[in-house]
Amino acid sequence: MTVPQIKPVVLRDLLNADTALRIDLPDDTSPALPGLDRDDLIQLAGRTVLIATRSQASTAAALIALDGVASAFVICPPDMSSDLLRSIAETAGVEAIITDHSDFDIGMNIPVLVRGTNNGIPDAKGLQQQETRWIMPTSGTTGRPKLVAHRFSALIGAISSTSASTNPVWATFYDIRRYGGLQIFLRACAAGARLVLTNPTEQLGDFIGRCTAAGVTHLTGTPSHWRRLLMSPFASQIDPAYVRLSGEIADRAILDALRAKWPSAAIIHAYASTEAGVGFEVSDGQEGFPAAYLGGLPGIYLKIEADTLRIRSSRTALTYVGPDAPVLLDDDGFVDTDDVVERVGDRCYFRGRRSGVVNVGGNKVHPEEVERVINLHPSVSMSRVRSRRNPILGDLIVADVVLKPSASAASELDHTKLKDEILSACRRDLARHKVPVALEFSASLPLIGSGKMGRQHA
Amino acid sequence: MAVKTRILDIITRVAAEQERRISKLTDETVLTDSGLDSLCFAIIVARLEDELGVDPFSQAEEIPFPRTVGDLVALYDRGAE
Numbered sequence: 001m002t003v004p005q006i007k008p009v010v011l012r013d014l015l016n017a018d019t020a021l022r023i024d025l026p027d028d029t030s031p032a033l034p035g036l037d038r039d040d041l042i043q044l045a046g047r048t049v050l051i052a053t054r055s056q057a058s059t060a061a062a063l064i065a066l067d068g069v070a071s072a073f074v075i076c077p078p079d080m081s082s083d084l085l086r087s088i089a090e091t092a093g094v095e096a097i098i099t100d101h102s103d104f105d106i107g108m109n110i111p112v113l114v115r116g117t118n119n120g121i122p123d124a125k126g127l128q129q130q131e132t133r134w135i136m137p138t139s140g141t142t143g144r145p146k147l148v149a150h151r152f153s154a155l156i157g158a159i160s161s162t163s164a165s166t167n168p169v170w171a172t173f174y175d176i177r178r179y180g181g182l183q184i185f186l187r188a189c190a191a192g193a194r195l196v197l198t199n200p201t202e203q204l205g206d207f208i209g210r211c212t213a214a215g216v217t218h219l220t221g222t223p224s225h226w227r228r229l230l231m232s233p234f235a236s237q238i239d240p241a242y243v244r245l246s247g248e249i250a251d252r253a254i255l256d257a258l259r260a261k262w263p264s265a266a267i268i269h270a271y272a273s274t275e276a277g278v279g280f281e282v283s284d285g286q287e288g289f290p291a292a293y294l295g296g297l298p299g300i301y302l303k304i305e306a307d308t309l310r311i312r313s314s315r316t317a318l319t320y321v322g323p324d325a326p327v328l329l330d331d332d333g334f335v336d337t338d339d340v341v342e343r344v345g346d347r348c349y350f351r352g353r354r355s356g357v358v359n360v361g362g363n364k365v366h367p368e369e370v371e372r373v374i375n376l377h378p379s380v381s382m383s384r385v386r387s388r389r390n391p392i393l394g395d396l397i398v399a400d401v402v403l404k405p406s407a408s409a410a411s412e413l414d415h416t417k418l419k420d421e422i423l424s425a426c427r428r429d430l431a432r433h434k435v436p437v438a439l440e441f442s443a444s445l446p447l448i449g450s451g452k453m454g455r456q457h458a
Numbered sequence: 459m460a461v462k463t464r465i466l467d468i469i470t471r472v473a474a475e476q477e478r479r480i481s482k483l484t485d486e487t488v489l490t491d492s493g494l495d496s497l498c499f500a501i502i503v504a505r506l507e508d509e510l511g512v513d514p515f516s517q518a519e520e521i522p523f524p525r526t527v528g529d530l531v532a533l534y535d536r537g538a539e
Binding site: 022187200204205206224225227228230231232233253256257258360363389391392393396427429432433437438 | 468474475476488489490491495497499500502503504508513515516520523524525
């Protein structure tokens with residue numbers, strides 16, 4: 001008996017046959033370089049490829065060209081250091097690199113293809129089609145990213161059911177090289193419309209102006225992105241039919257403010273993560289999610305165990321990648337999201353991260369990586385980094401520092417100088433959102449029974 | 459020191475720390491156009507809470523969305539009363 005071969009679905013198949021996707025970016029970011037051609041595909045067929053481009057459009061072109069051709073590709077978010085890129089490339093066993101950066105060099109002896117967007121989709125006819133693994137780095141406890149592998153079918157698992165609207169025009173504050181943005185990119189591919197993207201240097205008014213010009217109907221971002229838009233005069237220039245929030249806890253204040261601003265828009269907050277995939281959407285305008293979702297949603301099983309949300313569905317990632325990769329799925333196929341969820345009556349509410357990870361405007365910060373930098377200062381004995389609630393970005397980072405006895409006896413003037421030195425080191429070694437906004441010296445820090453430092457947990 | 463002076467002082471200090479070039483600040487300056495991003499603004503609100511002892515964003519029944527420097531000053535003026 002022969003088992004019928006199921007042809008894997010690839011990104012090319014998802015693209016709308018009638019209208020091509022058009023990516024709208026700020027002018028300076030789309031390099032006029034030729035895209036991948038058929039010869040490149042022949043060279044890269046069956047290989048593991050690192051995609052590390054400056055422009056989101058170059059990454060988009062590479063994804064369309066290579067899905068179904070390469071064995072795997074690693075989609076690198078922007079602003080990764082050469083060291084980090086090299087470490088990721090080695091962990092993933094990368095055999096070639098695609099970049100749009102002519103000076104790109106991470107010191108590996110593998111082919112580097114400098115490619116942009118300037119031609120159509122290369123012909124892949126005759127090449128053996130395979131199920132490419134989509135690998136995305138996510139932040140890990142040591143500051144080194146974990147590599148999460150997805151199959152394409154899982155990435156698009158949530159799309160058909162949510163793109164019912166006719167002719168949506170998508171825009172997003174996210175970068176398409178991270179999970180949330182990639183979801184919007186794939187939705188726009190299926191819709192065959194314009195996708196309006198931005199970058200960190202673009203002024204908000206310019207982005208909203210481009211959204212208006214493109215006739216954007218569907219706009220997505222984190223609650224922090226939306227707070228920023230509502231604080232600007234530009235919110236009045238746009239009238240989205242569909243407002244989507246994800247990546248952070250959507251609290252009642254932001255949901256109410258969006259409702260007041262756009263009374264007739266669909267306001268959706270979605271739960272998704274790189275590991276768990278698209279979990280679920282909440283469209284009733286209330287914070288949290290209905291307790292009826294626990295065990296009651298089609299195609300996805302949610303449960304709360306040991307205080308955290310666990311998800312099993314066909315949309316979760318496949319595995320972590322690399323020699324010492326941790327286990328992603330438990331024996332029953334659940335991903336532990338590490339998000340603490342509390343059930344109150346018929347509603348479930350997000351209370352923060354179990355591991356103490358702080359979410360600063362959608363960017364994860366592991367307290368340990370900040371403590372490591374602070375503790376390198378010769379006068380520091382120990383430190384504890386924790387979150388401080390903030391109405392603009394959800395949380396900010398603050399630090400409590402215990403000085404060595406010699407330093408703690410010093411004058412107040414010396415303490416001010418020490419504070420400056422420690423914060424300068426943080427600014428030098430850490431991303432901006434990881435630098436403590438306040439630093440206090442204290443005589444001691446509490447230790448819990450196991451001898452570990454007590455942390456305030458959600 | 460008047461609330462406004464302290465607010466302008468904190469904005470200038472945070473901009474310097476964050477290596478942001480900001481436009482000249484007047485009451486009409488639109489916050490999101492001033493060269494400050496969300497992180498700068500979040501830090502400014504945290505510092506103002508420390509120095510003035512008020513956080514009008516968390517106290518309000520409805521979350522306020524100040525657009526200009528003048529709106530921001532008015533928010534803290536009310537909160538400090």
